[in-house]
Amino acid sequence: MAGAPRSAAPRKDTSLLRLLLLALGSGVVAAIAVAAFKLLILGTEWLAVGWVGDGWGDLPPLMVLLVPAAGGLLVGIALMAGGVREEEPDHGVTEVIRAATMDLEEFPHREVPLKVSLAAVSLGTGASLGPEDPAVEIGGAAGEWLGRRQQLEHDSVRTLVASGAAGGISALLYTPLAGVLFSIEVFAVRVRSRAIVLVTASALVAWLGMRILLPRAQLDLRVPVGALELLPMRGLLFCLGLGILAGLVSVGQILLTYGIRRGFVRGVPVPGWLKPAIGGLLLGAVGLVLPQLLGTGYGTTESLVGGEMPAPALLAALLVGKMLLTAVSFGSGLLGGFFAPAFFIGTTLGALLAASAGGWLAPGVGPGTLALMGTAAALAGMVHAPLTAAATAAALSGSWGLAPHLLAATFASSWTARLILRSSLYTYPISDQDSAAHSSASDFRDQPDLV
Numbered sequence: 001m002a003g004a005p006r007s008a009a010p011r012k013d014t015s016l017l018r019l020l021l022l023a024l025g026s027g028v029v030a031a032i033a034v035a036a037f038k039l040l041i042l043g044t045e046w047l048a049v050g051w052v053g054d055g056w057g058d059l060p061p062l063m064v065l066l067v068p069a070a071g072g073l074l075v076g077i078a079l080m081a082g083g084v085r086e087e088e089p090d091h092g093v094t095e096v097i098r099a100a101t102m103d104l105e106e107f108p109h110r111e112v113p114l115k116v117s118l119a120a121v122s123l124g125t126g127a128s129l130g131p132e133d134p135a136v137e138i139g140g141a142a143g144e145w146l147g148r149r150q151q152l153e154h155d156s157v158r159t160l161v162a163s164g165a166a167g168g169i170s171a172l173l174y175t176p177l178a179g180v181l182f183s184i185e186v187f188a189v190r191v192r193s194r195a196i197v198l199v200t201a202s203a204l205v206a207w208l209g210m211r212i213l214l215p216r217a218q219l220d221l222r223v224p225v226g227a228l229e230l231l232p233m234r235g236l237l238f239c240l241g242l243g244i245l246a247g248l249v250s251v252g253q254i255l256l257t258y259g260i261r262r263g264f265v266r267g268v269p270v271p272g273w274l275k276p277a278i279g280g281l282l283l284g285a286v287g288l289v290l291p292q293l294l295g296t297g298y299g300t301t302e303s304l305v306g307g308e309m310p311a312p313a314l315l316a317a318l319l320v321g322k323m324l325l326t327a328v329s330f331g332s333g334l335l336g337g338f339f340a341p342a343f344f345i346g347t348t349l350g351a352l353l354a355a356s357a358g359g360w361l362a363p364g365v366g367p368g369t370l371a372l373m374g375t376a377a378a379l380a381g382m383v384h385a386p387l388t389a390a391a392t393a394a395a396l397s398g399s400w401g402l403a404p405h406l407l408a409a410t411f412a413s414s415w416t417a418r419l420i421l422r423s424s425l426y427t428y429p430i431s432d433q434d435s436a437a438h439s440s441a442s443d444f445r446d447q448p449d450l451v
Contacts, residue, residue, distance in 0.1 A: 019156060019198055022146050023163040027202035029146070030139035030167035031209025037116055037138060038172075038214060041131060044124025045295070055299070056126065056291035064291065065284035071125025072280030072334055075118045076273035079333070082114045093133045093165075093186075093337070093426045096140035100162045100187045107161065109148075112141040119335035122276075126283050126294040128325035130340025131218075132172050136182075139168025139206070162187040163198040167206030173339075174210060174217040175395040178388050179203035185385040186426065219298050219343070221305045221375065221396040223368040238370070239405045242353055243377045243412025246346055250381025250417045253323050253345065254425050260331035272333070279332020283325055293321045297344035304347045305375065305397065307368040312355045319348040338425045342379040350374020372397055373409045380410035381417040384424040389414075 048067050052059055059067070092115060099107035119134040143164025147157030162183050170179030183189045183199045190196070264275050287294045300318070310318075326341040351374070354367035376393035380386040390406040393399075417424075423431045 016194055016197065019152075019159065019194075020201055022150065022152075022160055023143070023198035023202045024205050025146050026139065026143040026160055026164035027167035027170075027205035028209055029142035030135070030164055030202070031171045031206045031213060033116075033138045033142065034135045034168060034171040034206070035210060035213040037120060037131065037134060038218065040117065040120040041123050044120050048125045056287055056294045059291075061288055064287045064294075065281070068126035068280035068283040068287070068294065069277050070280070071121055071127070072276035072278070072332065073274070074125075075122055075334060076276040078114065078118055078121075079276075080273040082111070084111055084114065092137040092335075094429050096136055096161060096165050097187060097426055098430065099140065099144065100158050100165070107140070107144050109141050109144050112137050115335055119337075122329070122334040123296060123336050126280065126287065127329040127334040127336050128283060128293055128295070128297070128322060128341060129329050129334065129336025129338070130296050130343075131337060132169060132339035133337025134335070135168040135172035136165045136337075137168070139164035139166065139171070139202070142167070143202075159195045159198055162189050162195065163202040166199045167202035170203035171206040171210040173219070173392060173396070174207060175392055176200075176203040176207040178392045178395060179206070181388040181391050182385060185388055186383065217396070219396060220302060221372060221393065222398055223305060223307070223366065223372060235405060236408050238353075238357075239373055239377075239409040240412045242350060242370070242373055243380075243409040244416045245353070246349060246374060246377035246409070247381040247413040247416025247420075249319075249323075249345065249349060250342075250378060250413060251421045253326070253341075253382055254417075254421060254423065254428055256323060257327040257330055257425065258428050260327040262331075264331045264333065276333040279328050279334055282328050282332075286321060286325055290317060290321050292318060293325050296340040297322065298340065301340075301343045301347045301375065304351045304371045305368045307366055309351065309355060309367050312352060315348050315352040315355065319345060319352065322348070338382060339379060342382045343375050346374035346376065346378025347371045348374070349378060369399075369402070372399065372402070373405060376406045377409040377413040381413035382425045384414050384418060384427075386410035386414040 048071065049056060049059055049063070052063065056064060095107060116134045116138055119131070123129060123131060140161045141164070143160035143162070144157060147160040165187060166179035166183040169182050170176045180200050180203050184191060189199055264279070268275055268278065270278065283294060292300045322341060322344050326338070329336065350371040351367055353374070354370035372393055376389040379392065380389035386407070389410045390403065393406055394403055
């Protein structure tokens with residue numbers, strides 16, 4: 001009822017129609033907030049580098065070195081002023097997963113606006129991360145806020161958190177199917193539960209809202225006309241091999257990311273608010289040599305999928321460098337997500353294999369097609385969501401005819417990664433940190449239905 005105190009008893013009226021209206025509301029809020037988030041990133045990028053040139057490669061060396069450090073300093077000071085304390089390794093999507101599958105009281109709803117704003121600052125000043133995961137936080141927070149405002153029972157609020165998260169990823173990627181599949185694979189929403197109706201509704205309305213607010217997607221993975229060919233059956237072997245290799249790379253990325261994070265939290269003897277600036281300084285130092293590694297890396301990802309083929313040595317340097325800078329960005333306390341780095345790492349891995357063995361394993365197929373396979377495979381291995389990864393790559397490229405090969409690559413990557421390390425980039429902080437390689441603590445598919 002209007003004006004009821006927050007401590008009032010939760011309502012038991014949780015009809016599907018009532019929840020559907022709230023899920024639609026979470027999707028609308030997610031679309032508006034994600035659109036504002038994207039504009040904030042673009043504005044920060046222009047203030048940081050856009051007024052000088054078209055990208056990091058056009059900046060004077062001193063600016064390349066100092067802009068990420070300045071952004072990190074601003075992030076550190078703002079986090080300290082906002083009361084966000086430095087903690088053990090964690091991630092925003094991890095908090096949303098914990099809320100949607102384990103403990104709703106852990107959801108840091110009051111911190112989300114500050115952290116999302118600082119994610120825009122981090123990305124705009126060169127953090128080697130992405131905007132996708134903050135969008136999940138935005139949507140999850142929208143669902144949590146609406147459920148709390150309506151004083152719904154615990155399980156209904158959890159369902160709205162998962163629905164809002166699906167809306168966030170749908171809005172950011174302009175792909176409602178990816179939002180639905182993300183909620184199934186990452187938030188353990190069961191297809192036969194009524195929660196899937198709410199998740200789908202939120203994803204669709206968020207996608208529609210984003211199409212109205214910002215019609216043009218930020219990432220376009222379309223392979224050039226004439227270069228896209230269906231991989232032959234022999235190409236399935238290439239996709240399976242690429243998937244296995246991407247799974248191994250994904251395990252390395254997970255361990256490296258949280259290893260460096262623990263090193264920053266426990267082993268760097270400076271105040272916590274200064275650590276993001278140190279990370280930014282390291283980013284700038286590497287950016288002097290490889291400016292492609294700064295920021296989301298969408299431009300490089302698009303160019304490789306578009307058929308550009310740099311020298312294998314450069315591709316290898318970009319692959320290793322992105323893995324390191326992603327870990328340093330997250331580990332030092334800069335804010336952002338893991339989708340964009342996974343896209344970059346997978347694309348360079350696919351392009352590298354195309355340059356070395358693509359002509360034999362997949363003759364006549366353009367390197368951009370094989371780079372696209374790597375994009376999906378790396379994402380699947382890092383977040384353990386093969387269907388989401390395949391659908392995202394197919395939607396962003398418009399290459400639905402490649403779905404069988406994308407699925408072969410993503411499932412091979414996901415299962416390879418899970419056989420070695422049960423935890424994903426999102427669930428690693430929830431598992432036992434000291435025995436994560438042998439732990440099964442973070443398999444949320446054993447959780448009960450949300451609603």
